[in-house]
Amino acid sequence: MSNTASIIDGKAIAQQMRNELAEEVAEFIQNNSVTPCLAAVLVGEDPASEVYVRNKRRACEHANIDSQLHRLPADITQDDLLALVTKLNKDDAVHGILVQLPLPAGLDADLILQAISPSKDVDAFHPTNVGRMVQGKPRFLPCTPHGVMQLLDRSGVDTAGKHAVVVGRSDIVGKPLAVLLAARGVDCTVTVCHSRTADLGYHTRQADILIAAIGKPEFITGDMIKPGAVVIDVGVNRTDAGLVGDVEFASASQVAGLITPVPGGVGPMTIAMLLVNTLRAAQSLEQ
Numbered sequence: 001m002s003n004t005a006s007i008i009d010g011k012a013i014a015q016q017m018r019n020e021l022a023e024e025v026a027e028f029i030q031n032n033s034v035t036p037c038l039a040a041v042l043v044g045e046d047p048a049s050e051v052y053v054r055n056k057r058r059a060c061e062h063a064n065i066d067s068q069l070h071r072l073p074a075d076i077t078q079d080d081l082l083a084l085v086t087k088l089n090k091d092d093a094v095h096g097i098l099v100q101l102p103l104p105a106g107l108d109a110d111l112i113l114q115a116i117s118p119s120k121d122v123d124a125f126h127p128t129n130v131g132r133m134v135q136g137k138p139r140f141l142p143c144t145p146h147g148v149m150q151l152l153d154r155s156g157v158d159t160a161g162k163h164a165v166v167v168g169r170s171d172i173v174g175k176p177l178a179v180l181l182a183a184r185g186v187d188c189t190v191t192v193c194h195s196r197t198a199d200l201g202y203h204t205r206q207a208d209i210l211i212a213a214i215g216k217p218e219f220i221t222g223d224m225i226k227p228g229a230v231v232i233d234v235g236v237n238r239t240d241a242g243l244v245g246d247v248e249f250a251s252a253s254q255v256a257g258l259i260t261p262v263p264g265g266v267g268p269m270t271i272a273m274l275l276v277n278t279l280r281a282a283q284s285l286e287q
């Protein structure tokens, strides 16, 4: 029996969200005479980060959001980086602040992320914003998990009572996704798996909705998927063969009912959600 999954076109859905957002931004600018502004901080010269930062900048331009890029050398001191964050916190022209991860060795990422004002924390990595999300009273939602939830919603996936299995327990994807999937109104039953899970395939095969966020190229194969499942691939792995996800697309798409590709799945949604958060930050700071 051969099946071919339908593709969730994240690029198209993100584009649609960005068009919706651009209208909202135009209205905001007209009403407030202020343009929402995102400040990105890039420390060192990680080539992957360069790509994200470039994509973010282009997306901002299209949505009529101002963007600043603060480039700092890899050997910057913790104090100098903190001083920049403090300056951006105080700058009324800046509504959103993003410090690109990973930071070079020697810098304490937790300390830096905690220094960002929670009201400008468009990544939603600050403990205050994490806590608010866990309690179901979010100010911002973290961009990648929010993008995944939007993909499910806009693809018409019925989540109530479904079994969602999240593979990965990172602070920026796995943990927050588990919270959002289990939230009231979404109502999934959630299992979180990770690198120490025994018999991973047993668990992934129970999933009506399978989220791959482990950072291992093509790790989830078709035999680990329940026929007809919704498969969301959060992986961004650069290999000799190019950009691949955490899911082996060729085998998985023979089994799944709906699946996201890499590229063109979750990645573009992450950026769209960052723009949404930047507008929300501007709205709450200006109005």
Ligand SMILES: Nc1nc(=O)c2c([nH]1)NC[C@@H]1CN(c3ccc(C(=O)N[C@@H](CCC(=O)O)C(=O)O)cc3)C=[N+]21
Pocket: 051, 052, 055, 098, 099, 100, 101, 102, 123, 143, 144, 236, 243, 262, 263, 264, 265, 266, 267, 268, 270, 271
């Ligand atoms: N403070 C912080 N916030 C982040 O949100 C953050 C970060 N640091 N560090 C790195 C990760 C990764 N990330 C991606 C965003 C967009 C794509 C994206 O647009 N991907 C395109 C392809 C881009 C390409 O071709 O390389 C796609 O999947 O279609 C991917 C990955 C944001 N991150």
